[in-house]
Amino acid sequence: MKIATFNINGIKARIEALSAWLDEAEPDVVLLQEIKSVDANFPAEIFEDRGYNVETHGQKSFNGVAILSKRPLEDVTRGLPGDDADEHARWIEATVVGDRQAVRLCGLYLPNGNPAPGPKYDYKLAWMARLRARAEELLATEEPVVMGGDYNIIPQDEDAARPDAWREDALALPDSRAAFRRILNLGYTEALRARVQGPGHYTFWDYQAGAWNKNNGIRIDHVLLSPQASDLLTDCGIDKEIRGRDKPSDHVPLWVELDA
DNA sequence: ATGTCGTAACGTTTACGA
DSSP: OEEEEEEOSOHHHHHHHHHHHHHHHOOSEEEEEOOOSOGGGSOHHHHHTTTOEEEEEOOSSSOOEEEEESSOEEEEEESOTTOTTOOOOOEEEEEEEOSSOEEEEEEEEOOOOOSSSSHHHHHHHHHHHHHHHHHHHHHHTTSOEEEEEEOOOOOSGGGBSSGGGGTTSTTTOHHHHHHHHHHHTTTOEEHHHHHOOSSOOOSEEOSGGGTTTTTOEEOOEEEEEOHHHHTTEEEEEEOGGGGGSSSOOSBOOEEEEEOO
């Protein structure tokens, strides 16, 4: 089962680029972030025509997550538990049943947190504490869990082409990295790092200042696997080349192959 | 030259978030 995560930076602007990638990559499941659309305006037919089931959790203008799946999606829940006052659409869960295994899918768009310090950074860290709590609950199910999305975290200096440029940024501050490690330390595996080591693996290149042409990228999209999901991991990759196409997102897809 | 983009709105331009 091929499961991908992709921050598309606006569904309306990405219909062509996303459709072309789906036809080539043929993922079974896609976790989408930044759909920037309310549920009623999400163009589900485009994906249903390709055989995907579609579940969305959107809001006007900003944020918004969705799941596309060739197999039916069951037990769908929307919103990260832990703060009923949080209006941001950043979390969706569903279960997909493979040939051998059912997998709990979590699609997430973690707050950016800039400028730091400040209320937006406080919100980021509070959201990560809630994510850790939910991750712990999911571990207790002892089922395969896949948490994929835009984490807005540069885990280590090797995950940025220019680490010094991010030193004071909410994506790389020590408190951000520590909060990310606290989730991993519960027992989750970072899928890419289970397969690939070393620098130069990026999932985001800013639109500004020719970042793509200079390969000035960062790795901020991640897939975390529970132990039971990690046992099923057979491959992981980044579809880097689509960043160079017409009207690209500033992110590219990250995918895992699970023997599920 | 904040080397850009996507979305929304009191829209032909500005504000915001990233």
